[in-house]
Amino acid sequence: MLLQRVITAVVLLIIVIGALLISPLAFTAVAAVAIGCCFWEWLRLCRWNSALAGVCGALAACFFFYIEYASPAFLQGLQSGTGLMVITCAATVLWAVITLLVFTRRTTGWQVKPIFGSVLAWVILPAAWFSLMYLFRSKGPIYMLSVLAIVWVADIVAYFGGRAMGGPKMAQGISPKKTWSGALTAFVCVIALSYVLYWAQPSFPLWSNSIISGLDIWASDLVLFIAVLFSIAGDLFESALKRSVGIKDSSNLLPGHGGFYDRLDAQMSVLPYSVFVLLFLQGF
Numbered sequence: 001m002l003l004q005r006v007i008t009a010v011v012l013l014i015i016v017i018g019a020l021l022i023s024p025l026a027f028t029a030v031a032a033v034a035i036g037c038c039f040w041e042w043l044r045l046c047r048w049n050s051a052l053a054g055v056c057g058a059l060a061a062c063f064f065f066y067i068e069y070a071s072p073a074f075l076q077g078l079q080s081g082t083g084l085m086v087i088t089c090a091a092t093v094l095w096a097v098i099t100l101l102v103f104t105r106r107t108t109g110w111q112v113k114p115i116f117g118s119v120l121a122w123v124i125l126p127a128a129w130f131s132l133m134y135l136f137r138s139k140g141p142i143y144m145l146s147v148l149a150i151v152w153v154a155d156i157v158a159y160f161g162g163r164a165m166g167g168p169k170m171a172q173g174i175s176p177k178k179t180w181s182g183a184l185t186a187f188v189c190v191i192a193l194s195y196v197l198y199w200a201q202p203s204f205p206l207w208s209n210s211i212i213s214g215l216d217i218w219a220s221d222l223v224l225f226i227a228v229l230f231s232i233a234g235d236l237f238e239s240a241l242k243r244s245v246g247i248k249d250s251s252n253l254l255p256g257h258g259g260f261y262d263r264l265d266a267q268m269s270v271l272p273y274s275v276f277v278l279l280f281l282q283g284f
Contacts, residue, residue: 004256012254012263020141027136028068035129036061037260038268039121041250045241045261046117064129084134085279091127091272094120098269099233102174102240109173110240117241124268131271139205146206147274151266153193154186154231161185175239183232191224207274214281223277227270234269238262 019026040057044050067074078084098120102110135144162182170178194208202209212220238261242248249258257263 006256008254008256024136025069027141028065028133031129031132031136032061032065032068034260034264035064035125037251037253038264039125041253041259041261042121042125042241043118045238045245045247045250046112046114046121047245048114048118060125064126068133078130084130084275087127088131088272088276088279091124091131092276094123095230095233095269095273098237099229102171102233102236105173105240106171106236107173109243112237112241112244117244124272127272128268131275132267134275135207135271143205143207146208147271148267150190150207150227150274151231151270154190154228155235155266157189158182158186158232161189171236171239174236174243178232178236183228186232187225187228190228191221194220194224207278210278210281227273230269230273231266234266237269238265 015030016027019030036057038057039060040050040053043053043056048056078087132144135147158178159182162177162179162185165179165181165185167179167181169176170180170183194212197204197206198209198212202213208224211223215223238250242250250261251259253259254263
């Protein structure tokens with residue numbers, strides 16, 4: 001199982017890096033396919049008919065890809081003024097509410113109502129897409145990857161930290177394997193690594209560098225802390241969705257990993273939040 005997970009992860013990494021090297025169009029196409037699969041999987045978790053969810057996912061992928069390259073006026077309008085700020089602010093507020101809900105129900109479990117989950121899908125997924133594409137177009141691939149890497153680092157160190165230290169479960173009613181020690185490891189490692197990278201090369205195009213250079217140390221720590229917290233909340237929310245319908249994986253599209261939503265659940269919360277903070281620091 002571990003070997004299968006590693007092989008799938010390596011293949012996905014090769015596809016993403018290859019698309020970035022080929023052209024912006026190639027990367028956008030890969031990202032659109034991924035977000036379309038997330039739509040399909042998320043809506044199925046909300047008890048939508050699989051065929052209808054698939055049609056919605058395909059249409060969403062085509063729409064996002066189309067407006068990215070065939071409708072520059074729409075994109076210019078979205079990213080001028082307060083358009084993207086409103087979208088990312090709304091998504092950030094939603095994730096703050098979701099975070100509160102998952103942690104208040106961490107021991108009893110959370111049966112997410114299908115209508116609630118469905119509405120969230122149509123708000124959160126587009127917000128994550130526009131945030132990703134804004135980072136990619138406006139800040140470049142390295143900067144964009146630095147935001148995604150927050151989730152990757154938090155997930156990896158939380159896994160090994162939790163296994164090494166064990167201790168009390170964090171959300172036994174939603175995701176029984178997660179521990180407080182794993183979460184603490186994620187918080188400490190992400191914040192520490194962010195400062196190490198900043199001190200090593202403060203001018204390098206990283207989101208964490210923008211945060212540390214634009215805020216004092218306490219505010220920077222808080223912003224980074226919330227990023228990791230939202231990462232955990234995004235993971236827990238998907239776990240709650242899956243437990244509500246009694247399934248283990250959002251799909252079987254990615255051998256050893258489950259579905260695209262299983263791999264991108266935490267990114268759905270971190271992407272809008274990271275752009276919201278960035279736009280705030282830039283004065284929109």
